[in-house]
Amino acid sequence: MVTEEAQTAGxxxxxxxxxxxxxxKYDFLEQPIxxxxxxxIIIASLALLFVFLxxxxxxxxxxxxYTDGLALDxxxxxxxxAKTPNRDDLREINSLNHYIGMRPLLESDFSEFVWLPFxxxxxxxxxxxxxxxxxxSKLVDVFVLFVYFSLYSLWSFYYRLHSYGHNLDPTxxxxxxxxxxxxxxxxxxxxxxxxxxxDVASYLFIxxxxxxxxxxVWAWRGYKRDLRASEAAS
Amino acid sequence: xxxxFKKPRSLWIFLGIFLxxxxxxxxxxxxxxxxxxxxxxxxxxxxxxxxxxxxxxxYYLFYSGGxxxxxxVAGVPSMRHISTIPxxxxxxxxxxxxxxxxxxxxxxYDWGDVHHPAxxxxxxxxxxxxxxxxxxxxxxxxxxxxxxxxxKQILGPVPNVSGFHGGAFVTPNSEYVLAASRFSIPxxxxxxxxxxxxxxxxxxxxxGIAIKPDSGEMSVGWQILMPPYNYDLGDAGKGPxxxxxxxxxxxxxxxxxxxxxxxxxxxxDYIVAVNxxxxxxxxxxxxxxxxDGVPVIDPVQNxxxxxxxxxxxxxxxxxxxxxxxxxxxxxKLQSITTAYSVEKMLAAIQAxxxxxxxxxxxxxxxxxxxxxxxxxxxxxxxxxxxNQGNAYTSLFVESAVAKWRLGSWDVVDKIPITYNIGHLxxxxxxxxxxxxxxxxxxxxxxxxxxxxxxxSQPESTQLIGIETEKMKLLYNAxxxxxxxxxxxxxxxxxxxxxxxxxxxxxxxxAIWDINDAKAERTADGVVVKTVLVRSTITPTAVEVNQxxxxxxxxxxxxxxxxxxxxxxxxEYNINVVVDPGETKTIxxxxxxxxxxxxxxxxxxSALHQEMQGYLVVKPK
Numbered sequence: 023m024v025t026e027e028a029q030t031a032g033x034x035x036x037x038x039x040x041x042x043x044x045x046x047k048y049d050f051l052e053q054p055i056x057x058x059x060x061x062x063i064i065i066a067s068l069a070l071l072f073v074f075l076x077x078x079x080x081x082x083x084x085x086x087x088y089t090d091g092l093a094l095d096x097x098x099x100x101x102x103x104a105k106t107p108n109r110d111d112l113r114e115i116n117s118l119n120h121y122i123g124m125r126p127l128l129e130s131d132f133s134e135f136v137w138l139p140f141x142x143x144x145x146x147x148x149x150x151x152x153x154x155x156x157x158x159s160k161l162v163d164v165f166v167l168f169v170y171f172s173l174y175s176l177w178s179f180y181y182r183l184h185s186y187g188h189n190l191d192p193t194x195x196x197x198x199x200x201x202x203x204x205x206x207x208x209x210x211x212x213x214x215x216x217x218x219x220x221d222v223a224s225y226l227f228i229x230x231x232x233x234x235x236x237x238x239v240w241a242w243r244g245y246k247r248d249l250r251a252s253e254a255a256s
Numbered sequence: 257x258x259x260x261f262k263k264p265r266s267l268w269i270f271l272g273i274f275l276x277x278x279x280x281x282x283x284x285x286x287x288x289x290x291x292x293x294x295x296x297x298x299x300x301x302x303x304x305x306x307x308x309x310x311x312x313x314x315y316y317l318f319y320s321g322g323x324x325x326x327x328x329v330a331g332v333p334s335m336r337h338i339s340t341i342p343x344x345x346x347x348x349x350x351x352x353x354x355x356x357x358x359x360x361x362x363x364x365y366d367w368g369d370v371h372h373p374a375x376x377x378x379x380x381x382x383x384x385x386x387x388x389x390x391x392x393x394x395x396x397x398x399x400x401x402x403x404x405x406x407x408k409q410i411l412g413p414v415p416n417v418s419g420f421h422g423g424a425f426v427t428p429n430s431e432y433v434l435a436a437s438r439f440s441i442p443x444x445x446x447x448x449x450x451x452x453x454x455x456x457x458x459x460x461x462x463x464g465i466a467i468k469p470d471s472g473e474m475s476v477g478w479q480i481l482m483p484p485y486n487y488d489l490g491d492a493g494k495g496p497x498x499x500x501x502x503x504x505x506x507x508x509x510x511x512x513x514x515x516x517x518x519x520x521x522x523x524x525d526y527i528v529a530v531n532x533x534x535x536x537x538x539x540x541x542x543x544x545x546x547x548d549g550v551p552v553i554d555p556v557q558n559x560x561x562x563x564x565x566x567x568x569x570x571x572x573x574x575x576x577x578x579x580x581x582x583x584x585x586x587x588k589l590q591s592i593t594t595a596y597s598v599e600k601m602l603a604a605i606q607a608x609x610x611x612x613x614x615x616x617x618x619x620x621x622x623x624x625x626x627x628x629x630x631x632x633x634x635x636x637x638x639x640x641x642x643n644q645g646n647a648y649t650s651l652f653v654e655s656a657v658a659k660w661r662l663g664s665w666d667v668v669d670k671i672p673i674t675y676n677i678g679h680l681x682x683x684x685x686x687x688x689x690x691x692x693x694x695x696x697x698x699x700x701x702x703x704x705x706x707x708x709x710x711x712s713q714p715e716s717t718q719l720i721g722i723e724t725e726k727m728k729l730l731y732n733a734x735x736x737x738x739x740x741x742x743x744x745x746x747x748x749x750x751x752x753x754x755x756x757x758x759x760x761x762x763x764x765x766a767i768w769d770i771n772d773a774k775a776e777r778t779a780d781g782v783v784v785k786t787v788l789v790r791s792t793i794t795p796t797a798v799e800v801n802q803x804x805x806x807x808x809x810x811x812x813x814x815x816x817x818x819x820x821x822x823x824x825x826x827e828y829n830i831n832v833v834v835d836p837g838e839t840k841t842i843x844x845x846x847x848x849x850x851x852x853x854x855x856x857x858x859x860x861s862a863l864h865q866e867m868q869g870y871l872v873v874k875p876k
């Protein structure tokens with residue numbers, strides 16, 4: 023499988039191992055995806071479908087008045103405040119925020135709720151495409167896209183928080199220094215202590231990513247094993 | 257698949273994921289339960305608040321009933337509601353608003369909005385004689401006599417006053433009940449001007465309601481014409497600040513419309529300092545104009561009477577420390593409260609150390625009179641004091657009480673409140689000599705911390721022990737709407753009667769002998785002199801003609817404590833309760849023919865049920 027050119031280059035010294043590595047990778051990308059890896063990808067895709075059932079992120083706001091916390095669940099496609107017959111937390115959060123001039127959290131303002139489900143569907147389809155077409159490069163594509171998608175989503179979420187906390191109505195009754203609500207962890211904002219943590223759907227994303235990674239690692243190890251075997255045979 | 261489970265490393269990946277997920281989930285549950293409130297120390301709290309059957313409380317708590325129009329009386333430390341004193345609304349339970357005298361006092365108004373009870377003072381200490389309350393709704397002020405816990409006078413609607421919120425606050429020797437307008441209007445009343453002309457045509461008013469020293473009789477003394485700010489709360493100076501009175505103001509923007517926004521644009525509003533002793537002199541010197549019958553003084557034309565003290569925007573309470581040296585004022589949207597020095601204020605006035613003027617009134621230089629800014633917490637509203645040199649500030653936004661020291665200005669303790677504390681009251685806390693011991697938090701929301709009684713929820717009052725360095729929550733009580741303010745007075749300062757002595761009953765229609773009880777025809781109707789005594793209403797039957805004006809003079813000739821008798825007349829919408837030794841009069845036109853029973857409505861004796869009679873109305 024190692025070409026003559028590569029052997030020639032190898033004779034030329036220091037560039038040889040880089041060349042060999044690249045060539046090996048190109049070769050790996052052309053390989054079929056092994057069965058176990060395909061199964062892992064299918065499980066990953068299924069896991070991702072469940073993202074819609076659970077919140078991605080949870081923010082809970084505690085204060086003396088709300089010792090049980092006002093809870094806000096962020097799903098891939100909607101916002102949901104905790105709601106009992108006696109309290110509607112999203113409405114409550116919005117009416118409290120108006121004192122500091124923060125814009126109300128409205129589902130219709132979040133373009134994420136449109137493109138996130140589309141992108142998630144895309145990730146599921148691309149993963150299944152890799153299973154069907156069965157070439158390693160397709161798996162690498164979807165994994166790279168996933169990493170990009172995750173980082174972009176986190177940035178987008180952070181940017182949302184930043185802009186809600188920085189575009190405060192200057193005529194608000196209570197003037198506060200612009201702030202960014204916490205993306206991860208705990209922060210004191212006025213009389214509230216805010217806890218912000220990823221929720222089940224985010225863990226499903228992690229599961230998806232880790233399974234794709236596992237599929238890659240599995241295939242790579244098999245590839246290396248086969249390579250060693252053929253080298254030993256030759 | 258066989259391979260998958262042969263390979264331990266793949267298994268590790270799965271295990272890792274699940275462990276990570278479970279760890280994060282457990283972590284988030286743990287942090288929620290950690291925020292549960294500490295309910296320890298129950299035995300100690302119970303001992304401190306327990307008043308055994310047969311024992312009585314150490315203090316009276318008088319708290320306003322807001323738009324119920326009533327004043328409520330509770331005992332401290334038990335927090336038991338003991339009595340309701342009707343003031344601005346009818347109250348069938350005592351017959352208030354049904355008899356001639358109380359009906360005339362109430363006039364055409366069916367409600368009032370009681371905000372701030374003020375106990376009368378002598379030398380800056382509660383003297384236990386009267387309780388004054390304001391009516392924010394219909395611009396009145398009332399006096400309750402603490403000898404019998406009855407409303408004796410309602411003054412008003414007071415001319416030129418609109419929204420009698422900034423009261424009632426008494427001066428240290430009860431010379432005046434002071435009160436200010438919350439809602440400025442064009443003056444005199446009856447003038448109509450568009451709200452667009454608010455800044456120029458509308459006026460606020462500060463009133464000195466004079467009190468007669470012996471009888472407590474109130475009359476409108478004088479008024480000060482003020483810029484159209486909204487005047488909120490006040491307090492009278494004492495000691496070095498005696499002769500001064502202070503009010504907070506909001507909307508110094510003189511804005512209209514959505515005040516939530518329009519009145520909160522400036523960083524500062526004002527505490528208004530009024531030299532009422534000088535006002536008194538100026539009024540006597542005739543430097544007034546008469547508006548709607550009241551001598552009104554213009555502080556712009558008469559300098560030296562009114563000064564503006566800058567305060568963080570939208571302040572609510574302004575409170576003078578027991579020694580009279582400090583003025584405590586807080587913007588209710590900030591996290592600090594400011595202590596101003598009275599000494600520095602007087603010096604700044606002397607030196608004309610002004611930072612400018614607004615609406616013709618000099619603004620005192622904030623930096624020159626500010627003693628300290630105390631970082632109490634979010635939403636400071638109102639401050640009270642104890643006998644150890646501590647101040648207690650209610651924090652609405654934070655739902656807490658902050659305890660801090662006068663002089664060192666350190667915040668030493670904070671206690672959470674359920675929920676949203678408005679005012680607070682410490683034992684004798686508005687006097688020159690507070691008792692400490694107890695603090696009552698008057699909370700705006702109870703948030704279902706009680707047996708569920710449906711959407712219309714009670715307010716809550718919480719008793720906090722302040723004898724120790726750390727404040728301790730002792731008791732939760734639930735009160736009817738709506739306690740805006742309260743005062744706590746040592747029980748032994750009051751010596752209320754339980755029976756009206758026969759000798760002091762000067763009512764010309766009182767009779768004390770059953771044989772004198774009779775119905776007499778007069779020129780326009782029938783007058784019935786009636787005796788109420790266990791267990792007969794005499795006369796037991798009265799005959800009148802349809803259309804007669806009927807007057808019952810009802811005397812309860814009992815001289816024993818708690819022997820009250822009622823007089824309820826069916827379908828004539830009448831019920832009064834007459835206390836032992838008291839005479840009350842009811843008047844009505846017998847416009848419905850037929851036979852109508854009357855009976856004793858307030859249980860009195862074994863034969864209470866037999867205590868009844870008939871009004872026979874003969875048709876025309």
